Amino acid sequence: MGTDVSEASDAELVARVRSRDRAALEVLYDRYARSVYSLALSILHDPGAAEEVTQELFLHVWQYPQLYDAARGPFGPWLLRSARNRAIDVLRRRTRERQLSWRLEMTTHVSDQNDPDDTALQNEAVARVRQALAELDSGLRQVIELAYFGGLTQREIAERLGVPLGTVKTRVRTALQRLAAALAGDREPWTDTR
Amino acid sequence: MDGHAVTEHEQELVEYALGELDPETAARVARHLEGCERCRAELLRIEEALGWLGTAVPQVDPSPALRARVLATAAFEGRQRWRLAWARGLLAAAAVLLVFALLLAVTRADRQADELAARQANIAAVLAAADWSTAMQGERADMPAQVGRVYLDREGRTGLLVLAELPLPDEGRVYQVWLIRSDGGRDSAGVFLPDLEGRALLVIHARDPWTTYQGMGITVEPGPEGSAQPTGERIAGCTWDWEAWATHDRIARPRLDAGHG
Numbered sequence: 390m391g392t393d394v395s396e397a398s399d400a401e402l403v404a405r406v407r408s409r410d411r412a413a414l415e416v417l418y419d420r421y422a423r424s425v426y427s428l429a430l431s432i433l434h435d436p437g438a439a440e441e442v443t444q445e446l447f448l449h450v451w452q453y454p455q456l457y458d459a460a461r462g463p464f465g466p467w468l469l470r471s472a473r474n475r476a477i478d479v480l481r482r483r484t485r486e487r488q489l490s491w492r493l494e495m496t497t498h499v500s501d502q503n504d505p506d507d508t509a510l511q512n513e514a515v516a517r518v519r520q521a522l523a524e525l526d527s528g529l530r531q532v533i534e535l536a537y538f539g540g541l542t543q544r545e546i547a548e549r550l551g552v553p554l555g556t557v558k559t560r561v562r563t564a565l566q567r568l569a570a571a572l573a574g575d576r577e578p579w580t581d582t583r
Numbered sequence: 584m585d586g587h588a589v590t591e592h593e594q595e596l597v598e599y600a601l602g603e604l605d606p607e608t609a610a611r612v613a614r615h616l617e618g619c620e621r622c623r624a625e626l627l628r629i630e631e632a633l634g635w636l637g638t639a640v641p642q643v644d645p646s647p648a649l650r651a652r653v654l655a656t657a658a659f660e661g662r663q664r665w666r667l668a669w670a671r672g673l674l675a676a677a678a679v680l681l682v683f684a685l686l687l688a689v690t691r692a693d694r695q696a697d698e699l700a701a702r703q704a705n706i707a708a709v710l711a712a713a714d715w716s717t718a719m720q721g722e723r724a725d726m727p728a729q730v731g732r733v734y735l736d737r738e739g740r741t742g743l744l745v746l747a748e749l750p751l752p753d754e755g756r757v758y759q760v761w762l763i764r765s766d767g768g769r770d771s772a773g774v775f776l777p778d779l780e781g782r783a784l785l786v787i788h789a790r791d792p793w794t795t796y797q798g799m800g801i802t803v804e805p806g807p808e809g810s811a812q813p814t815g816e817r818i819a820g821c822t823w824d825w826e827a828w829a830t831h832d833r834i835a836r837p838r839l840d841a842g843h844g
């Protein structure tokens with residue numbers, strides 16, 4: 390005891406959650422709820438549903454903190470990936486066809502806002518990924534947004550854009566490569582060491 | 584050049600990370616990942632990029648009420664957990680006793696007992712084969728946060744659903760179990776009624792391998808035979824995902840060998 394819980398690292402907080410420390414959950418919530426909620430809202434465009442996703446996710450962390458494995462990367466992106474997957478599940482549960490064209494519309498401008506100051510998470514990774522996203526040409530950016538925020542499969546993207554599936558796959562892969570490379574900074578991306 | 588170049592798997596890893604693969608392919612990739620460090624490293628890179636990508640949206644504050652709700656529910660579930668663990672322990676002990684009692688009855692060649700014993704032996708076999716388990720969450724206000732557990736054999740099609748503290752459905756209604764496909768489709772896994780204590784012990788036979796499904800739900804449906812697709816209120820359910828599986832593998836991996844390629 391004695392150390393200030395609000396100063397603890399994410400990994401320390403998750404360890405504390407494992408020993409049923411609710412103060413640690415509170416700090417994690419204050420650190421990430423805004424990002425989680427904003428992401429869910431961008432995918433669902435429904436504040437009620439986005440709050441539900443946020444609530445479920447934090448309670449999931451509370452109930453199963455062992456599901457986060459520090460060996461699989463930092464907590465923030467892990468949590469946001471879970472948030473994205475949950476929001477996409479909700480989206481897919483709604484009638485697919487009715488939503489499809491709507492999702493296409495909504496997702497095309499989801500990341501137009503490129504002001505890193507407005508996120509609660511102030512770190513280099515956030516700035517880099519936004520920068521990299523802004524630098525993608527529109528074709529790459531469109532497919533990654535449709536796949537990530539719209540939850541469309543690559544096949545659906547190909548059908549809707551009237552582009553061959555192979556082209557969509559290449560674009561998605563290339564866009565992700567660029568983002569990953571930007572995050573890795575000067576490390577050589579996608580190295581094959583053997 | 585033993586093995587493969589990273590790029591060979593890159594497309595699959597991207598699709599895996601986006602949750603786009605069909606269940607069989609996803610299962611194959613998951614098994615490959617267990618034995619291939621390079622692909623695991625590659626997947627981490629992709630996953631981290633996908634995680635940070637989630638911050639590239641306009642930032643909006645959720646309502647303060649949400650914070651209060653989350654923390655209050657967490658406090659409540661902290662207490663609930665012990666009570667349920669205790670109830671589950673009792674239930675498991677009762678099931679074991681039942682198996683013993685019924686196996687004894689079989690030796691007396693009682694035909695009806697023989698059938699029941701076969702059922703219990705079946706349950707025991709499903710439990711023995713199970714290599715994965717998750718909690719069933721109560722989803723209605725009058726139910727506990729957890730109403731039981733599902734035990735399943737990831738490489739097979741059978742599972743065991745152990746439920747407790749279920750209220751009886753209204754007259755003429757039954758509970759129906761649904762297996763939720765990754766594409767959102769629902770397969771009926773049968774109908775049931777809990778006993779008067781609110782308990783049920785169900786052997787589930789999935790139409791397809793478990794890897795085809797991403798969760799389970801229980802709804803209230805008209806009796807006695809239920810519905811073709813869910814129509815009534817959903818009262819309980821659970822979801823599972825590959826990420827969780829990867830973690831559980833570390834706890835209990837009796838059946839997955841780390842075969843490469």
Ligand SMILES: [Zn+2]
Nearest residue numbers: 592619621622
């Ligand atoms: Zn590999």
